[in-house]
Amino acid sequence: MESLQITAATPETALLDLPWRVPLEEWPADVLAALPRGISRHIVRFVKLGQRVLAVKETRDHYAFREYELLRRLGKLEVPCVVPVAVVTGRVDDDGEPLESAIVTEHLSFSLPYRAVFSQALRPDTATRLIDALAVLMVRLHLIGFYWGDVSLSNTLFRRDADRFAAYLVDAETGDLHRELTPGQRAYDLDLARTNIIGELFDLEAGELLDEEVDAIAIGDALVSRYEELWSVLTQVESFSADERWRVDERIRRLNDLGFDVGELAIVTDFDGSTVEIQPKVVDAGHHSRRLLRLTGLDVQDNQARRMLNDLDAWRAHTDRLMDSEQLVAHDWLIHSFEPTISAVPRELRKKLEPAQLFHEILDHRWFLSQNEGRDIPMPEAAVSYVDQVLRHRPDEALLSKDDDEDHDLLLG
Template identity: 65%
Template sequence: MSSSLSITSAVPDPALLDLPWGLPLELWPDETIAALPKGISRHLVRFVHLEGFVVAIKETSAELARREYEMLRTLQRIDIPCVEPVAVVTGRVSPDGEELSPALVTRHLKFSLPYRALYSQALRPDTATRLVDALALLLARLHIIGFFWGDVSLSNTLFRRDAGAFAAYLVDAETGKLYDGGLSNGQRENDLEIARVNIAGELLDLQSGGRLDEAVDPVEIADGIVAAYRSLWRELTASETFPEAERWRIRERVERLNDLGFDIEELSIRRGDDGTSVRIQPKVVDAGHHSRRLLRLTGLDAGENQARRLLNDLDAYRATRKRADEDEEMVAHEWLVKVFEPVIRSIPKELRGKLEPAEVFHQLLDHRWYLSQEQNRNVPLAEALTSYVDTVLRHRRDEMTVVGPATSAITLPIAVVDDGEEDWRAKV
């Protein structure tokens, strides 16, 4: 190993020193490589085994690696969904003295998938729409904090299942920039146009390879991110005027924002000059309303939609036991110990890599509802759990670390379950 090798990391891992930094990334031995599906990148990216987890290593320039590392750290500190930066590696030299490209190391996001891995026979219309909706929400969250992405695309995003929807995570922050004063309308529109063009191109590429359902119109789906983003942005930022007698609309606006997963930092309320109207202007903070509430009550860290579903079950638990007037945190602890944890412990060890615990619980609740409808009775949770494990979970592909072909391949001939809400039980 060259004495000039430099590894910059907030939390240094000695195992990084054992990797073959003196070889170009494309020549690293197979025993170090983790066969995971990846998206298209302008740089060479490979997944590598480290002690206890997997990292993604991207060869790039020293300046870009350091800049992206710091940007990802900043986004993590303000709770934006993105990959975790691990280290910047510079000073790489081959045994014969050749200088090698610096590298950015990020931690692989468990249970995540690139968009190219999210198909069965072909990417279906509803799945394509859900991916774009998730990306629109991520883009709105980034714009709220003043982040200009500059390269919005499905390829630069990872997706995790989130209670029937998808949650999007930023992977590539190389072109991003954070503005303290927020973004102008022109900057936001620029990001939107980049997103629209990139997504259309990516879906057209899938279509040319026969991996896009015939019913999917790539341009229409790409245009959908613009519509989804504009609707969301309007709800998050637009002012609203209404008659003073309709003050209930203030609470209604707050609840709509909460339903979208956003909290309110402050709400500006002004009486009109005529004295009969009220104007409100919300100032929202970052998303995560439900996940923060679930974390506070139970200590469970889940996606926003998963948290919403678990909180609904918790609220139902309180209501059915007539505990609505008791301390919320005490009842939440009881639900955690008597309902959630026994379910997760009951999952066979060999099946625990299939899905995240919160996603398993969400799907179990769905499965129980379907069984109850089919059998016209209230199916006990334990009975539903046995059925779910045997008929659904056991037949799924592991998503903790989805094994795919060699990472140098661009296309991924794997068949990850593409399960829409309407027929997820039937697909294996």
């Protein structure tokens, strides 16, 4: 293996233990991790390396290095995407014949390709929720000047985020980072996304994985509408009279409700000061997750954070702590509500979902029980009921086995 070269930001000597002299599609089962995989034009495999699970994709040298650098830059910009680990070049087989290079990324725990999501028994609005997540991801990417070039459900991974999904970019091979995107670049990305998604949904329909009530073309159109609505709210210039300055605060609250923080506003008045124009200049996603992290140290998805903050507020009122410091109340909520609820779940079942998602679903289950029984169900009772009635029958989303569903045996791109 004298010609083998591994390029990584941090030392990754354990990668040398992988069978780089063998074509990726022939790697032995003892190094592979049985995870759900999406569709890709490249050969991709999940591998076990100690306590880690990595994704390995074969591609050409140029594309491997380019994607590696793009993913690193996107990570520094806090964009939801997979984490690059290394690029492996100089591969040859036992006969000395060259093999394709490989890019190695971290496996995104608790994530699912879209086909694995649809293979489970989910609500009919699943397609809509996936599209909403993808629209938010596209807007976040476009706001920082990232042109994707190959937007699709196949190039995205999804993680549960309360009653919604959060989307993560997986394949950045065709992407490019600019100072700012032109309207034409954004429009091309959006049109390509619509075309690809409609095709992917038709494919699901042919495989009888799509609810009969779902209109694939309408879902593709919905992506465009959702994207344009969100882009407008985040970037539009708003004009109002000088005596309506309360609308500045209203604009900020509206953006916060969408999960975005406003880092800077451009505020301009006309010559006589009778009209004011405002436009967000710096908009950062993750408003709720940053607030929860600041209060409790919990780092979760944004909609999960919103739900947990709502429960924190309710707990604060229930315990008559409205006049106490928010920081102190948050600490007590963490100790007396969140942690005991998660601890009530048997250790062997906790790997099925992330702790924040477990807490969200127990809250939902508690509401359902309270409605049925006409009384306020305590969280400990709700947790026990949720474990017995729901969680024991759920698949393990951290490491789903291919045996769980035949449709998982697909390639991840």
